[in-house]
Amino acid sequence: MTAEIANIKINKEKFEKAAYILKAVAHPTRLAIIQLLEQEDGLSVNEICEALESEQSLISHHLINMKLRGILKSNKDGLNMYYSLKEHEVTKLLACIENCNCNM
């Protein structure tokens, strides 16, 4: 067994964690949310819904999911819940993809 193959086994858990985060990002709506919050941090659910022309409940589900995975954070002010990027590093994923010359 080569060193590389041994490595793969050791890193199995690492790949599972990485895939978990990547999955949270690998969706057009969620990428749009990330870019939106990158440009204008701390938007309410309604503002995000309007920007993305998407339904409140669906956006809420996405936001909560991304918060759960540590990508977003939120803070409440009165009736509104303001979401912002917790992990700015994820914006680099988009930049990274844009440099790819994959079949698109």
Place this chain on the structure above:
Amino acid sequence: MTAEIANIKINKEKFEKAAYILKAVAHPTRLAIIQLLEQEDGLSVNEICEALESEQSLISHHLINMKLRGILKSNKDGLNMYYSLKEHEVTKLLACIENCNCNM
């Protein structure tokens, strides 16, 4: 409508393409394949199966899927099909995720 919001609409297609590539990568087995090929380029299907302790048909499906999306390339030599990275840029996605402090 703010400039950011106008942007989101224009970029809808961009997000779809990016999500398409991210989805191809957002899977533990496929991440493992990428790292394996990054370290030792041009492995046969069987070698990959052994390294990942995974079934031939399943690995074949993953490999063909990643090739279809422009991430891998393959070349045949006799009975063997050797796969390698076509788009090395995707290895940066893994590095990028590792720098994240998301809830994992």
Place this chain on the structure above:
DNA sequence: TTATTATATGAAAATATTATCATATATTTG
């Protein structure tokens, strides 16, 4: 030519993700 080996393929089953809908909760306002 038959057997063997490596890989691909395709259908079906299993599982996971995403979207929709109705409604609940919480906050503010009149």
Place this chain on the structure above:
DNA sequence: CAAATATATGATAATATTTTCATATAATAA
């Protein structure tokens, strides 16, 4: 307190992805 507004929740439906299994194909060897 009742009405209005913003967001969350949870069940279900719709859809997509992943796995499995049986088998096909193609190359080589006996």
